[in-house]
Amino acid sequence: MQTPASPDSPPPAGAARNRRLSGAAAEGGVLLALCALLYWLSTRFDSVPAALSQNVPPELFPRLLLFIIAGLSVVMMWQGRGIAAAPVLRARRILLVAAAAWIGCALFAMTGVVTLVACCGALCALWGERRLTILVLYALLYPAAAYVVFALFLGLRFPDGVWR
Amino acid sequence: MALTGAAAVWASFQDVQFLALVLAGTLTGILVGALPGLSSSMATALLLPFTIYLQPIEAIAVLSALYCAGTFGGSITAILINAPGAPPAAATAFDGYPMAKNGEAGRALGMAAVASSLGGIFSLITLILAAPALAKIAYAFGPPEYFALAVFGLSMLASISGEMAVKNLIGGALGVLISTIGVDLTTGVERFTFGSPHLYEGVHFIPVLIGLFAMTELYEQAGKHRPNYERIRLSAMRLPSREDFRRVWATILRSSGIGTFVGILPAEGGTVAAMIGYNEAKRWSSNKQNFGKGEIEGVAGPEAANNAATGGAMVPTLALGIPGSATAAVILGGLQMHGLRPGPYLFEEQPALLYAIFAAMLLANVTFLALGLVGAKGFSRVSLIPRQFLWPSVFVLCLIGAYGLRHSMADVWIMMVAGVAGVFLRRHGFSPAPIVMGLVLGTLLENSFAQSMIIFDHAATGFLQRPIALLFFALALCGLFFTPAVRLARALLSASNTGKRP
Structure with a gap:
């Protein structure tokens, strides 16, 4: 029979692990969502003829950056598996x-x-x-x-x- | 050429207004550096919009002097109250505070002032010699080379902190992304403006700098309780004795070299230099066992290194337009704000500005030595300034600074958003410095990328035909993968050693 944990007792190992995972995943998740949103916004830029844009359309560079940020976010999520989540702002x-x-x-x-x-x-x-x-x-x-x-x-x- | 330069520097020393401004910058730098919570990055960001009222030469000279003095100022409170006024002084507290506790506060502060000054002058000589030479090389650079150089500069963000490498890179990329907001200059297409005319010209970096450095710190300080520092009494600061010099001259020389080199590397700053300087001082010392207990070499090493990094950081900033540190990024922003283009043309078109920067930094290094020796006791008391007056005052300066730039409330709101974003980013391990670096380099990166693609007729393989660009890309790859590769090699070695054990 399990006894209820007191408020001061440390959380079970599994719960701590889950919280860590969710913390790292949340940061990456927010960044990925931001990238997706900004990518969608970049699809709504005015289109210009290739001759005017000289084959460098205005959305090219921001999209390149978004792909880089998304890729790095995935790496961060993978690397951050064991890192505890940042404390919630309560001050x-x-x-x-x-x-x-x-x-x-x-x-x-x-x-x-x-x-x-x-x-x-x-x-x-x-x-x-x-x-x-x-x-x-x-x-x-x-x-x-x-x-x-x-x-x-x-x-x-x-x-x-x-x-x- | 050298005689012309010396004459120009001498002429700067005879300009009373220039001298007064540099002295004011130095004094402000020491005070800001000595105040825990305020850093030279934050002070230069706060001061930047107000320099618009000065001539470009005076403005950059004041910022440079503040940068040099701010790095030294941090050592005063690091030694006397064990609270580094600025991050580069953190390593100084390791031995400086124990020395102060042992009744040697004056000796530790004297050594910190002398080592800082010598380190700063060493790196300034390097700056005077290396920056023009580097600028000459940069004449061979076209857009592809500048793009590769900017990529290399941003890749170095990965090596600032091994644990946070990916977050630093994300921060850098976010900074570059912010710089894309506004009307695309090639096509006239609006990007991420949300229809707001205030964003047509893009996000000016100064409100973002103030928000990320000053407002974020203000919010953080609001959440902290006032720490109770154990204050060590200081009778007088004293110059190092001949015996002290005999013990530390090699450490100062070594740390000055390390600091200058680390400073020259894009994105690396005084904090990294000071830590390496301290470790190397310990490694080569015959008194290793005394480190951490009050060893004079433990004060000289980091102090020479962190101040040497200031001159080093200005080398790529002036010669290539790639900031060597967070504060150098702010100074680079100052150059841009005053319509100056860093790089080889700066050396050709604005030699007076460069000599003024050299003069200001030289003067700052000599002045903070004198001011430090005379007024350390007074400077240490700035940490007694009540926080309830300090931080509201900082807020007013933030508000006026962001607004005064273009008389625009939009800039104020950008600053406020950047401040709140900074708090959340910092809580989640993202430092503001990479974002600032990305923001300042963003325009260069995008423009050189677009021009390169036009040159190469939209074939990115064209970069492979440019040797200098390839070299920078190779260096960037080294910067990105060196630390993980070393870790992997160590892990494999450790695993194989464990496997061999019976």
């Missing part, structure tokens, strides 16, 4: 920082340099700064310095967005 702070960065970029197009203040404040807080005065000072002074250097000295035009 909460990575997701929060990524979300803040993406939102910051979206707002950057709309509110320009003002977004930098919000970005600095939000990211600084996400990184663990809890002293409000320091956080506010940093969020105001660093973007202001960036604005002086890049906009006033170097002549960079930040997006006008809603301020237009």
